[in-house]
Amino acid sequence: METIKIKTQAQFDKLPAKFKFYTKIQIVGNVYSLNRTPEYSFISVSDSATIKYVSGSATIKSVYDSATIEYVYDSATIEYVSGSATIKSVSGSATIKSVYDSATIESVYDSATIKSVSGSATIEYVYDSATIEYVSMNVIIRVMNEGIKILEARQQVVIIYQGCKGKPKKYDKTVTIKHTVKADFNLINFINIYGVKKTKTKLTLYKFVQSNFTDFYTGKVKYKIGKVVECPGWDSNLNNECGGGLHLSPSINYCKRFNDSKDGHALKCEVAIKDIVVHPNPQYPYKVRCRKTKVLEEIKE
Secondary structure (H helix, E strand, O other), rough: EEEEOOOOOOHHHHHOOOEEEEEEEOOOEEEEOOOOOOOEEEEEEOOOOEEEEEEEEEEEEOOOOOOEEEEOOOOOOEEEOOOEEEEEOOOOOOEEEEEEEOOEHHHHHHOOOEEEEOOEEEEEOOOOOOEEEEEOOOOOEEEEOOOOEEEEOOOOOOOEEEEEOOOOEOOOOOOOEEEEOOOOOHHHHHHHHHHOOEEOOOOEEEEEOOOOOHHHHHOOOOOOOEEEEEEOOOOOOOOOOOOEEEEEEOOHHOOOOOOOOOOOOOEEEEEEEEHEOOOOOOOOOOOEOOOOOOOOOOOOO
């Protein structure tokens, strides 16, 4: 069986739609987007490789070593996550089949499914209507709302229900179930969960706008490359999640959860930390309100 090592997005894009013989594709560098799996092949991600987005119906056989995948969504599948690998976000109807060793899944959203978690693996946050089918052997999971389904837990698992009720459908006497007061969501959570690029005073965030570069909600706020955009009706009250600010997200994928027009423009922006408000109990933790932002460039997806 032939092995092809991929270090760049350009190398991956040149792969054929179908191989003549069964082939291993080993990703060992930095790839921006993986949205397909060539026929007669399987994909592994290893070393210190990074993949920004795994989407579509792409399937990755294994992620291991210290590899990182930032976003897994649509109906993408990852079969095995091990070693000290990290998956930052799993959403949509994506599936992770097995997580073990000291691997980490940072957040699970939407109707995503994690089939098996074991070893000393960690799932940091689980939201929405996500499902975890089987958990065992010293795993720690933090559950953020009552819609989460944990079907079975065994062997020293710790499940923390933060600010909500709940318990696994099946579990043995070694499982520890804790119910805690919900801690306020804050900017540090937002930065850490979504891997937001930052300096001491600024964050890099993203905005998706209409074809005429105005916002989707009002159609009145104009975004211009290289210019500072300021909210005309700024509201600094952190208890208001919607309205009264410019709404930006940690990636274009999250922006498109609100609007996904084929004619829109994806913008990379810079926001001063002092101009950001984060709701303490958000319905949409993947967006923040901003007083103003500087539009750096348009992202050609």
